Amino acid sequence: xxxxxxxxGLHIGVVSxxxxxxxxxxxxxxxxxxxxMVLACYxxxxxxxxxxxxxxxxxHALFFAAGMYGMSLTVQHLGWSAGPAIIVGLASGLAMSLxxxxxxxxxxxxxxxxxxxxxxxxxxxxxxxFGEYTRGDEGFVIxxxxxxxxxxxxxxxxxxxxxxxxxxxxCLFITLRVVQTGFGRVLVAIRxxxxxxxxxxxxxxRHKLLAILLSGTMSAAAGASYGxxxxxxxxxxxxxxxxxxxLLWVLLGGAGTVLGPFVGTxxxxxxxxxxxxxxxxxxxxxxxxxxxxxxxxxxxxxxxxRRRTLRWLP
Amino acid sequence: xxxxxxxxxxxxxxxxxxxxxxxxxxGLSLVFGVMRVVNVAHGEFxxxxxxxxxxxxxxFEGHPAWGFLAALLVAPPLTACIAVAANQLVLKRIEYDPxxxxxxxxxxxxIIQQVTLMTYGPDARPVEAPxxxxxxxxxxxxxxxxxxxxxxxxxxxxxxxLAVIMAAVMLLTGIWMLMTRTRFGLLMRATQLDRETAQAFxxxxxxxxxxxxxxxxxLAALAGVLIVPIQQAHYLMGHDPLLLSFxxxxxxxxxxxxxxxxxxxxxxxSDGMISVFFSPTLAKIIATLGVAFVLIFMPQGLFGKRGx
Numbered sequence: 294x295x296x297x298x299x300x301x302g303l304h305i306g307v308v309s310x311x312x313x314x315x316x317x318x319x320x321x322x323x324x325x326x327x328x329x330m331v332l333a334c335y336x337x338x339x340x341x342x343x344x345x346x347x348x349x350x351x352x353h354a355l356f357f358a359a360g361m362y363g364m365s366l367t368v369q370h371l372g373w374s375a376g377p378a379i380i381v382g383l384a385s386g387l388a389m390s391l392x393x394x395x396x397x398x399x400x401x402x403x404x405x406x407x408x409x410x411x412x413x414x415x416x417x418x419x420x421x422x423f424g425e426y427t428r429g430d431e432g433f434v435i436x437x438x439x440x441x442x443x444x445x446x447x448x449x450x451x452x453x454x455x456x457x458x459x460x461x462x463x464c465l466f467i468t469l470r471v472v473q474t475g476f477g478r479v480l481v482a483i484r485x486x487x488x489x490x491x492x493x494x495x496x497x498x499r500h501k502l503l504a505i506l507l508s509g510t511m512s513a514a515a516g517a518s519y520g521x522x523x524x525x526x527x528x529x530x531x532x533x534x535x536x537x538x539x540l541l542w543v544l545l546g547g548a549g550t551v552l553g554p555f556v557g558t559x560x561x562x563x564x565x566x567x568x569x570x571x572x573x574x575x576x577x578x579x580x581x582x583x584x585x586x587x588x589x590x591x592x593x594x595x596x597x598x599r600r601r602t603l604r605w606l607p
Numbered sequence: 608x609x610x611x612x613x614x615x616x617x618x619x620x621x622x623x624x625x626x627x628x629x630x631x632x633x634g635l636s637l638v639f640g641v642m643r644v645v646n647v648a649h650g651e652f653x654x655x656x657x658x659x660x661x662x663x664x665x666x667f668e669g670h671p672a673w674g675f676l677a678a679l680l681v682a683p684p685l686t687a688c689i690a691v692a693a694n695q696l697v698l699k700r701i702e703y704d705p706x707x708x709x710x711x712x713x714x715x716x717x718i719i720q721q722v723t724l725m726t727y728g729p730d731a732r733p734v735e736a737p738x739x740x741x742x743x744x745x746x747x748x749x750x751x752x753x754x755x756x757x758x759x760x761x762x763x764x765x766x767x768x769l770a771v772i773m774a775a776v777m778l779l780t781g782i783w784m785l786m787t788r789t790r791f792g793l794l795m796r797a798t799q800l801d802r803e804t805a806q807a808f809x810x811x812x813x814x815x816x817x818x819x820x821x822x823x824x825x826l827a828a829l830a831g832v833l834i835v836p837i838q839q840a841h842y843l844m845g846h847d848p849l850l851l852s853f854x855x856x857x858x859x860x861x862x863x864x865x866x867x868x869x870x871x872x873x874x875x876x877s878d879g880m881i882s883v884f885f886s887p888t889l890a891k892i893i894a895t896l897g898v899a900f901v902l903i904f905m906p907q908g909l910f911g912k913r914g915x
Contacts, residue, residue, distance in 0.1 A: 399904075404902050411899035421888055537713055575721075580721060587697075587710050
């Protein structure tokens with residue numbers, strides 16, 4: 294079996310497994326897994342930029358929040374229905390990543406990290422500043438009546454899980470497809486050696502910009518869906534912490550692997566879930582994980598698996 | 608009330624911010640200049656300094672000056688020990704790789720913050736200032752009897768705030784002397800200039816790195832001890848100063864000492880001025896966007912010679 298067919302088989306298998314879990318899982322884990330799938334889309338968006346292109350952004354919460362607020366503010370204040378509102382969320386994510394991309398790609402390395410961090414911080418502060426509409430840190434609840442697409446009630450746990458799965462499958466297959474095409478290979482080439490890629494005649498700047506657009510829009514899709522499926526939008530999702538999370542998930546699962554972001558998100562979610570039973574200082578676990586990862590497993594879980602046995606993993 | 612008293616009030620508050628900020632930013636800038644790494648956990652050293660100051664001061668009874676003095680002498684070295692331990696356990700082992708260091712120091716940030724939350728708790732606690740007399744500031748006005756002094760209501764400062772400004776000036780001078788007049792300063796500058804050549808000439812680069820990381824943390828902790836009688840000690844207090852000192856270091860040019868001080872004055876005073884007249888959130892939005900644009904269009908900073 295060719296490597297491409299093997300990897301499609303694996304990823305379709307994962308999606309079918311998740312579909313089957315819909316009917317078996319107890320309520321609590323059913324809800325958790327829906328949440329993890331949406332957050333994994335955020336991590337997959339982040340992975341395209343960080344894992345495949347090698348650009349470390351510390352400001353992806355800006356895109357997540359752009360999607361979330363683009364969707365929720367149009368629902369809340371303009372009274373739009375959920376379908377068009379999601380489009381607005383995606384469009385704001387796209388616009389935001391275009392602006393940030395054009396500006397921040399003039400820098401590289403540490404400067405790129407700080408510039409993205411500063412933009413995201415400005416976005417977070419803006420969400421607080423316009424507290425009249427966003428209600429700041431407190432946030433606002435999106436009414437149950439507004440959370441419907443084509444008559445399907447997305448606040449119902451079963452529909453919510455399936456909607457999350459659809460989004461997850463779309464993001465997963467987009468990532469898989471991108472990685473297998475020439476475009477994805479150029480991104481990896483940029484990560485490995487930017488100068489050499491330029492010498493080979495590829496337009497490095499254009500590829501990086503496209504990577505930011507794809508990454509930012511996918512993050513925005515996750516943000517918009519998160520708001521819609523769980524019925525809440527708040528400034529916390531724009532804070533630095535939410536820029537750090539996808540980095541953590543991707544590093545944990547394996548940067549530059551298609552399944553890594555999902556594995557990392559799942560692992561981290563349950564790690565924090567279990568540890569918050571023990572202590573209120575659950576972010577301690579996140580901190581320790583980050584330090585231990587940089588020390589001992591810079592490749593992440595799926596990355597280690599690929600290094601040791603499954604060399605064909607995309 | 609007219610405009611002038613507001614301006615003076617803004618200027619004074621700004622000078623206090625600038626004093627604390629310059630100490631903290633100097634620590635960040637030293638670490639970046641010599642070690643070429645960005646320490647995201649720097650704000651937590653500031654917080655640890657403030658929290659330790661509360662812990663130490665609460666051991667003393669009697670006049671608050673004793674507790675404060677003890678805090679001033681003990682908290683910064685203790686914080687430096689934590690930093691040196693982190694350096695040996697983590698940073699050294701990832702060989703100061705710039706990107707991995709950022710990730711690791713983000714981890715450190717959460718560890719320090721959450722351990723403080725677990726031990727010290729979520730409350731904000733004050734340390735009493737060693738002296739805290741109110742000083743009213745007179746203004747000159749022109750009346751029909753010639754020049755005369757008057758005391759506008761609400762315009763004033765405290766002796767402690769003035770002492771903070773003085774202390775910062777003295778400490779900065781001290782660091783300047785350390786950098787230019789001592790053997791340790793020479794080693795530091797040699798390592799900053801060219802790590803490999805320094806090593807070839809027998810400079811113990813590893814120990815210099817550890818010392819610089821400790822010194823940077825101690826400076827942040829000193830800033831924390833100095834601020835804690837004005838602003839209470841809280842486990843999340845490191846966040847805003849971290850952002851501000853990033854701004855200062857970038858505007859001043861990474862690794863440039865005079866640039867850092869000028870930028871701290873600029874940012875501190877404009878922060879004081881802007882927050883007297885505008886909402887502090889708007890001031891922060893303008894400042895963060897300003898930094899982003901400085902980095903994009905002038906990567907070497909306003910005073911620095913090197914880029915990132």
